[in-house]
Amino acid sequence: MTATAYALPSILVFVTAALLIVVGALGVLAVRNPVHAALSLILTLFGVAVAFIAQSADFLAAVQVIVYAGAIVVLFLFVIMFLGVGRSRHDHVEPLVGQRPLAALGVAVTVGGIIALLASSHWVTGATSVSGSSLATGTGNVRQLGTAVFTTYLYAFEATAALLVIAVVGAVVLARRERVTEEAE
Amino acid sequence: MNVPAAWYLVLAAVLFGIGAYGLLTRRSAIIMFMCVELMLNAVNLTFVTFARTLSDIGGQASVFFVMVVAAAEVTVGLGIVVAVFRRRHSTSVDELTEMKG
Numbered sequence: 150m151t152a153t154a155y156a157l158p159s160i161l162v163f164v165t166a167a168l169l170i171v172v173g174a175l176g177v178l179a180v181r182n183p184v185h186a187a188l189s190l191i192l193t194l195f196g197v198a199v200a201f202i203a204q205s206a207d208f209l210a211a212v213q214v215i216v217y218a219g220a221i222v223v224l225f226l227f228v229i230m231f232l233g234v235g236r237s238r239h240d241h242v243e244p245l246v247g248q249r250p251l252a253a254l255g256v257a258v259t260v261g262g263i264i265a266l267l268a269s270s271h272w273v274t275g276a277t278s279v280s281g282s283s284l285a286t287g288t289g290n291v292r293q294l295g296t297a298v299f300t301t302y303l304y305a306f307e308a309t310a311a312l313l314v315i316a317v318v319g320a321v322v323l324a325r326r327e328r329v330t331e332e333a334e
Numbered sequence: 335m336n337v338p339a340a341w342y343l344v345l346a347a348v349l350f351g352i353g354a355y356g357l358l359t360r361r362s363a364i365i366m367f368m369c370v371e372l373m374l375n376a377v378n379l380t381f382v383t384f385a386r387t388l389s390d391i392g393g394q395a396s397v398f399f400v401m402v403v404a405a406a407e408v409t410v411g412l413g414i415v416v417a418v419f420r421r422r423h424s425t426s427v428d429e430l431t432e433m434k435g
Contacts (some may be wrong), residue, residue, distance in 0.1 A: 183364055
């Protein structure tokens with residue numbers, strides 16, 4: 150962990166990703182309008198995608214943009230607009246005394262503990278490169294990830310298929326229930 | 335040479351902390367879901383960083399599954415938010431007190 154000379158492009162990429170991530174995350178917290186919070190969330194997700202590409206996770210970066218920024222944030226925006234949730238009226242009241250300082254203290258202890266663990270560990274991580282080959286980029290990354298998902302993690306992959314079906318059925322049931330009770334009345 | 339993994343790990347820890355603080359302090363259920371997404375992304379960033387450090391594709395496969403679970407969680411969670419809003423006309427979690435002991 151000595152301060153050797155790192156390539157300038159990688160440092161620039163890291164700084165860009167860090168700025169996108171931190172500014173977007175702080176925007177989610179600070180902004181009052183939920184629509185603006187969702188747009189700040191997109192900023193953070195793009196920053197994470199940049200960090201993925203910088204660490205040779207090309208396929209995951211594409212999935213990050215398509216699934217997270219494309220589908221999940223659009224779902225958030227759809228629900229916000231569907232419900233007509235305006236500016237939140239409840240954030241300035243504080244039912245629990247001292248909740249914010251306690252939350253800040255807990256978060257500071259957690260993050261500080263993680264960083265202290267990082268600083269004090271000796272990075273003896275044992276078996277490096279269990280799979281034998283180093284990580285590839287581009288289509289090689291897709292091939293490696295596909296091979297891992299469809300061989301080593303096949304049962305987990307099939308379980309996620311069941312999970313997605315359950316989630317879709319659950320969402321449909323949640324959306325339909327009100328109409329059924331209205332008809333019953 | 336790429337920047338050291340510790341930089342990305344610290345960045346992920348900071349992102350996790352911001353998300354956790356928002357989850358603990360905000361009242362709107364929708365904003366709380368967004369903060370959960372921030373925390374999940376922090377963990378994903380950690381997974382990818384260790385996958386690069388250890389040259390093991392398993393970390394990236396884990397991120398793949400985390401993304402699937404996050405998508406399912408958002409679908410069901412926002413469905414619950416919509417169902418609660420129809421009944422209460424509010425998404426504030428402070429007003430859901432029926433199960434108080």
